[in-house]
Amino acid sequence: MIHWFVEPGFWSNPVVGTALVLGAVVAVVSAAVGVMVVVRGQSFAGHALTDVAMAGGAGASLVGASPLVGFLLAGIVGGGSIEAAGAERIRDRDVGTGVVLGAAAGLTALFLYFVSSSTSATGSTQSVLFGSVFTVSPSVVPLSLAVAAATLATLFIVRRPLLLSSLSPELAAARGVRPRAMGLLFVLVLAASVALSALVIGAILSTALLVGPAFAALRVARGLVGATLGAIVAGVAAVELGILLSYDSFYWSAAHRSVPVSACVVGVVLVEVAASAVWSRLRRGRGR
Amino acid sequence: MANAWLAGTLVAIVSGAVGLFVVVRNSTFAAHAIPNGAFAGAAGATLVGASPLLGLVVFSVASALGIAAFGRRRNDVVTALALVTMLAAGAAFLAASGAYEPAIDALLFGEVLGVSRGEVLALALLVVGAGVVLALVFRSLLYASVTEEVAAARGVAVRALDTVFLVLVAVTAGLAVPVVGALLTFALTVGPPAAARTLVARPGRALALATALSLACVWAAIASAYLSGWPIGFFVGAYAAAEYVSARAASSWRERRARP
Amino acid sequence: MGCEPLAGGRRELVHVHEVEVSLGGRTVLRDVDFRIAEGEFVGLIGTNGSGKTTLLRVVLGLQATTAGEVLVAGREGRRGGPIGYVPQRVAFDHDVPVRVADFVALGVDGTRLGLARRDRGVHERVEEVLASLELGALAGRRLGALSGGEQQRVLMAHALVSRPRLLLLDEPLANLDLPRVHETIAVLDRICRAEGVAVVLSAHEISPLVPVMDRVVYIAHGRVACGTTDEVVRPEVLSALYGHHVDVLNVHGRVVVVEGEPGDPGTHPEVVVR
Ligand SMILES: Nc1ncnc2c1ncn2[C@@H]1O[C@H](COP(=O)(O)OP(=O)(O)O)[C@@H](O)[C@H]1O
Numbered sequence: 051m052i053h054w055f056v057e058p059g060f061w062s063n064p065v066v067g068t069a070l071v072l073g074a075v076v077a078v079v080s081a082a083v084g085v086m087v088v089v090r091g092q093s094f095a096g097h098a099l100t101d102v103a104m105a106g107g108a109g110a111s112l113v114g115a116s117p118l119v120g121f122l123l124a125g126i127v128g129g130g131s132i133e134a135a136g137a138e139r140i141r142d143r144d145v146g147t148g149v150v151l152g153a154a155a156g157l158t159a160l161f162l163y164f165v166s167s168s169t170s171a172t173g174s175t176q177s178v179l180f181g182s183v184f185t186v187s188p189s190v191v192p193l194s195l196a197v198a199a200a201t202l203a204t205l206f207i208v209r210r211p212l213l214l215s216s217l218s219p220e221l222a223a224a225r226g227v228r229p230r231a232m233g234l235l236f237v238l239v240l241a242a243s244v245a246l247s248a249l250v251i252g253a254i255l256s257t258a259l260l261v262g263p264a265f266a267a268l269r270v271a272r273g274l275v276g277a278t279l280g281a282i283v284a285g286v287a288a289v290e291l292g293i294l295l296s297y298d299s300f301y302w303s304a305a306h307r308s309v310p311v312s313a314c315v316v317g318v319v320l321v322e323v324a325a326s327a328v329w330s331r332l333r334r335g336r337g338r
Numbered sequence: 339m340a341n342a343w344l345a346g347t348l349v350a351i352v353s354g355a356v357g358l359f360v361v362v363r364n365s366t367f368a369a370h371a372i373p374n375g376a377f378a379g380a381a382g383a384t385l386v387g388a389s390p391l392l393g394l395v396v397f398s399v400a401s402a403l404g405i406a407a408f409g410r411r412r413n414d415v416v417t418a419l420a421l422v423t424m425l426a427a428g429a430a431f432l433a434a435s436g437a438y439e440p441a442i443d444a445l446l447f448g449e450v451l452g453v454s455r456g457e458v459l460a461l462a463l464l465v466v467g468a469g470v471v472l473a474l475v476f477r478s479l480l481y482a483s484v485t486e487e488v489a490a491a492r493g494v495a496v497r498a499l500d501t502v503f504l505v506l507v508a509v510t511a512g513l514a515v516p517v518v519g520a521l522l523t524f525a526l527t528v529g530p531p532a533a534a535r536t537l538v539a540r541p542g543r544a545l546a547l548a549t550a551l552s553l554a555c556v557w558a559a560i561a562s563a564y565l566s567g568w569p570i571g572f573f574v575g576a577y578a579a580a581e582y583v584s585a586r587a588a589s590s591w592r593e594r595r596a597r598p
Numbered sequence: 599m600g601c602e603p604l605a606g607g608r609r610e611l612v613h614v615h616e617v618e619v620s621l622g623g624r625t626v627l628r629d630v631d632f633r634i635a636e637g638e639f640v641g642l643i644g645t646n647g648s649g650k651t652t653l654l655r656v657v658l659g660l661q662a663t664t665a666g667e668v669l670v671a672g673r674e675g676r677r678g679g680p681i682g683y684v685p686q687r688v689a690f691d692h693d694v695p696v697r698v699a700d701f702v703a704l705g706v707d708g709t710r711l712g713l714a715r716r717d718r719g720v721h722e723r724v725e726e727v728l729a730s731l732e733l734g735a736l737a738g739r740r741l742g743a744l745s746g747g748e749q750q751r752v753l754m755a756h757a758l759v760s761r762p763r764l765l766l767l768d769e770p771l772a773n774l775d776l777p778r779v780h781e782t783i784a785v786l787d788r789i790c791r792a793e794g795v796a797v798v799l800s801a802h803e804i805s806p807l808v809p810v811m812d813r814v815v816y817i818a819h820g821r822v823a824c825g826t827t828d829e830v831v832r833p834e835v836l837s838a839l840y841g842h843h844v845d846v847l848n849v850h851g852r853v854v855v856v857e858g859e860p861g862d863p864g865t866h867p868e869v870v871v872r
């Protein structure tokens with residue numbers, strides 16, 4: 051009955067099944083972490099860490115290690131360097147992030163060069179850069195779930211001191227919280243979350259799902275709890291709807307070329323952000 | 339090789355100069371996002387059969403204008419969204435055109451050793467144009483970068499300047515992407531100028547030092563890439579980071595010595 | 599100098615002994631000596647750049663000293679003591695998505711790690727503090743959407759919600775109009791008297807504080823004098839502090855501190871006290 055919308059085979063396809071589950075898990079983690087990213091103004095670090103993680107992925111494929119391990123290790127080292135390079139002054143934070151990002155991009159180029167000259171594997175750049183939920187092997191599912199759970203648990207445990215030191219490092223320090231330790235901890239949580247999402251859904255979607263749903267939800271909700279729940283709903287909706295659209299798009303044109311998942315999900319995220327902008331403008335227009 | 343050297347030199351000069359303002363204005367993220375938007379543009383141009391260079395310039399200018407228009411508040415978030423939009427568009431273009439991977443590699447990581455004489459000429463024209471624009475807005479851009487509100491109160495058209503500046507970044511990106519690649523254009527725009535600003539405070543000297551460090555970075559990278567056969571992007575990223583780290587180390591050593 | 603805690607059997611809360619502080623290779627404060635008793639209202643007075651913020655940060659344990667000793671409630675000055683702090687400037691972003699009540703609650707549990715939900719007692723305490731500062735109506739508003747004066751009031755609630763024994767406020771009057779200045783002082787006075795919280799308030803102008811202060815800590819030229827207003831704001835005390843002659847004039851009921859001899863070239867009159 052809903053076949054006019056969901057093309058045949060969508061629900062019974064095992065690849066789609068894995069994609070839907072992993073996509074949702076990644077969307078939940080990204081949204082929850084993303085709310086703090088937007089509050090702390092660290093979108094750039096959030097994006098840069100995808101490229102840093104990619105360097106790790108390329109390195110891992112060079113030595114034959116598990117890509118998730120490579121992504122995580124690089125993310126953690128890169129996150130630590132970003133925090134160390136820019137922590138002295140907030141103003142310099144972005145420059146530090148940029149330098150780490152440039153170095154990581156250089157390493158990626160080198161690793162990929164070695165990979166492509168040592169093996170005949172093709173498509174490594176593409177899969178590292180764009181990733182695709184449709185190409186994830188079900189074997190990474192358990193480890194991904196574990197990383198996701200650990201990330202969410204850490205974030206939840208530190209949420210109050212983290213929020214206090216994000217709002218005012220000075221106040222937090224006066225109460226005995228160490229803002230720099232909190233900053234480092236958060237960047238590590240961010241690195242883990244970004245490494246996971248970059249591997250599972252690709253670098254583009256990693257940033258889109260980190261920033262977009264959280265930004266939209268923060269505009270609409272009043273408190274942080276509401277914003278986090280809203281971001282999670284928006285993120286999961288974007289991923290599931292995007293996967294559906296991408297799958298369906300195969301049947302749209304006679305040439306049977308699908309629109310990539312990343313483009314579909316980003317499209318949904320942009321619609322969500324635009325809707326939140328309209329909503330908050332209307333609310334302000336009514337004198338709220 | 340001669341072409342590569344010329345192209346690299348031109349890119350280094352303009353990246354160093356524009357990059358100084360990128361660093362001073364804290365536009366690092368935009369400077370990263372715009373070359374990536376350019377990447378999408380080149381992919382799109384391949385799709386419709388237009389020249390990739392045209393695609394690069396059109397798309398990078400479009401993303402610069404987008405960031406300038408929507409990014410007055412929450413600049414970091416808007417930049418991130420602009421970036422993923424461009425990248426997703428690039429992915430869609432590539433999927434639709436069925437272009438193959440080496441083309442992506444070339445655009446992301448650069449192919450300076452394969453630059454043609456015509457491309458060098460185009461670069462030279464763009465460098466002159468960017469230089470003229472930068473010379474015209476240098477003073478007021480500096481003013482607006484240091485204290486935006488005061489400058490606005492004194493009658494500097496701060497928003498227009500912001501747009502001009504981002505378009506300048508975009509043109510630089512359009513220039514540099516085919517030469518050093520999207521990812522490394524960025525390294526060149528941030529590393530050497532950040533190192534220069536760490537070392538000297540006066541704007542004129544910082545500009546000169548940024549350009550010099552940027553040239554050193556590119557020349558050394560070209561030579562290393564030529565000798566080792568490794569990708570140039572790696573060397574640009576590594577040397578740029580090394581310059582910044584050394585500058586920070588030098589300035590903190592100087593500060594420590596200044597104390598009694 | 600008259601730095602003993604007031605009589606009446608009040609116990610000592612803060613003891614700062616021969617403290618010296620250097621910033622960026624320069625000695626900003628030296629030989630700083632004063633005590634504060636429980637429940638006292640103390641004005642920390644000094645011109646811009648005299649070291650008021652630095653001294654408050656020393657008491658908070660945020661600023662390392664190069665010499666001397668700082669005791670708060672009998673213990674070495676360290677972070678996280680029984681102190682509420684209202685910094686001089688906390689500029690919340692316009693779109694910080696945190697409600698006033700949630701921010702004030704962080705004053706109780708903002709340092710706690712853990713999975714537990716916020717318990718009922720915290721919510722009740724937050725309501726109580728907000729009501730006592732007449733902020734009940736703002737409880738559900740976003741922090742970033744408040745005016746500067748409102749934000750400052752909310753910061754006070756944040757500082758008080760954990761029932762500190764000492765409340766430090768850094769120039770809370772600097773950006774307020776005169777009616778607001780008197781209102782804020784009245785609120786602080788009430789908190790000080792009714793709840794026995796010692797209040798230390800820094801300001802560059804002493805006059806509005808004169809009716810409520812138990813004591814003045816006066817900073818100038820890196821040194822500190824301490825005592826009642828009458829004891830401290832006198833030519834011989836301030837001259838010793840400044841290291842050269844200072845006059846205290848009484849003009850139309852306003853007290854004016856003038857540096858240097860009259861007619862002395864290159865001196866700047868420094869208006870401090872009304
Ligand atoms: N981080 C710092 N490095 C060097 N000097 C500083 C620093 N912070 C403050 N100072 C100097 O210390 C002095 C006292 O500053 P501060 O305590 O902020 O004064 P106040 O709060 O009374 O205006 C000033 O002269 C100021 O220039």
Ligand SMILES: [Mg+2]
Nearest residue numbers: 650651686768
């Ligand atoms: Mg101060």
